[in-house]
Each structure stands twice: as C-alpha cells, then as structure tokens.
Amino acid sequence: MKLSTRELLVATGxxxxxxxxxxxxxxxxxxxxxxxxxxxxxxxxxxxxAAQQLVDQSGAAARRLQAVQRQLPDYPPDKDVTSEQMTILxxxxxxxxxxxxxxxxxxxxxxxxxxELSIHCMWEAGLEGxxxxxxxxxxxxxxxxxxxxxxxxxxxxxxPLKGTFTVNCSYNRTGPAAEPxxxxxxxxxx
Numbered sequence: 001m002k003l004s005t006r007e008l009l010v011a012t013g014x015x016x017x018x019x020x021x022x023x024x025x026x027x028x029x030x031x032x033x034x035x036x037x038x039x040x041x042x043x044x045x046x047x048x049x050a051a052q053q054l055v056d057q058s059g060a061a062a063r064r065l066q067a068v069q070r071q072l073p074d075y076p077p078d079k080d081v082t083s084e085q086m087t088i089l090x091x092x093x094x095x096x097x098x099x100x101x102x103x104x105x106x107x108x109x110x111x112x113x114x115x116e117l118s119i120h121c122m123w124e125a126g127l128e129g130x131x132x133x134x135x136x137x138x139x140x141x142x143x144x145x146x147x148x149x150x151x152x153x154x155x156x157x158x159x160p161l162k163g164t165f166t167v168n169c170s171y172n173r174t175g176p177a178a179e180p181x182x183x184x185x186x187x188x189x190x
Contacts, residue, residue: 072141149164
C-alpha cells in the first residue's frame with residue numbers, strides 16, 4: 001500500500017502529537033518531584049547556614065561561659081554543699097526581713113564541672129523585704145537565680161505577703177576528691 005504525501009504528513013503529525021503528549025505527561029509528573037527536591041535543597045541550605053552561624057558563635061559562647069564560671073564558687077567533687085547553700089540563702093533572707101517558712105532542696109544537677117542545686121522555698125515578708133531579698137540575690141552574681149516566684153496577699157489586708165520561689169544555686173565542682181583519713185588500728189590495752 002502506498003501512502004500519499006498528505007496521508008504521510010498526517011500520520012507523521014499524529015505520531016509527533018502523541019510523542020509530545022507522552023513527553024508532556026512524563027515531564028508534568030517529574031515537575032512536582034523536582035519542585036519538592038528544590039524546596040528540600042533550599043531548606044537544607046538554610047539549616048546548614050544556621051548551623052554554621054552557631055559554630056561561628058561557639059567561641060564567643062565558650063568565653064562567656066568561662067567568664068560566668070569564674071564568678072561561681074568552687075567546691076571539691078565530694079563535698080555536700082546543700083546545707084551551705086541553704087545557710088547562705090537563710091542568712092540573706094534574715095538580713096532583708098524575709099522569713100523562710102520552708103526550704104526543700106532537690107538533688108544536684110551536674111553538667112561537667114558546672115553544678116546546679118534547686119531549692120524550693122515558702123516565704124513570708126512585706127513587699128519591701130521581698131524586694132530587698134531579690135536585690136540581694138541579684139548582687140550575688142551568677143551564684144543565685146530565682147526561676148519561679150509566686151506572691152499572694154496574706155489573709156488580712158494589713159498582713160505580710162506570702163508565696164513560694166525556687167532558687168537555683170550554681171557552683172563549680174573542681175579539684176580532686178578529698179582523700180579519706182588513714183585508718184588506724186585500734187589500740188589494745190592489756
């Protein structure tokens with residue numbers, strides 16, 4: 001069978017249209033995936049830039065941490081500092097006219113040499129005593145920090161304020177642990 005030029009052109013056109021339609025369908029299916037891939041690449045670039053900024057700032061952060069750690073008191077690794085921190089807190093409260101009704105220490109949290117001890121306190125004082133106490137804590141530098149503070153009026157309108165607060169005591173654990181005293185043999189007397 002012999003095709004005329006016109007039929008040959010129509011057949012070629014139909015094949016060309018079919019090839020273009022299949023190509024357009026394949027490209028449209030891949031276009032969505034390409035867009036998602038480009039969005040993922042952009043998001044990853046932003047994350048890499050943010051991570052690089054943190055890495056660039058790590059030196060300054062380490063210097064600030066060292067400066068704060070130099071302000072903190074140092075204790076040997078095996079010394080229990082709970083009673084000492086509670087005594088300091090009680091002394092500051094008494095000097096400023098704040099009464100600590102109850103003090104409940106938590107367990108020490110350590111992160112390398114830096115340690116933190118949280119003490120939950122119930123208190124009672126006038127507004128001036130509370131403000132003076134908070135100011136005295138602030139003057140201690142990075143050693144003491146109030147993380148939670150509640151204030152309630154007393155039962156009578158003229159009475160003092162009362163409430164709770166949590167004091168975070170920060171300090172360093174440095175140096176070797178203290179050696180136990182040498183054991184001596186008991187003396188036997190005849």
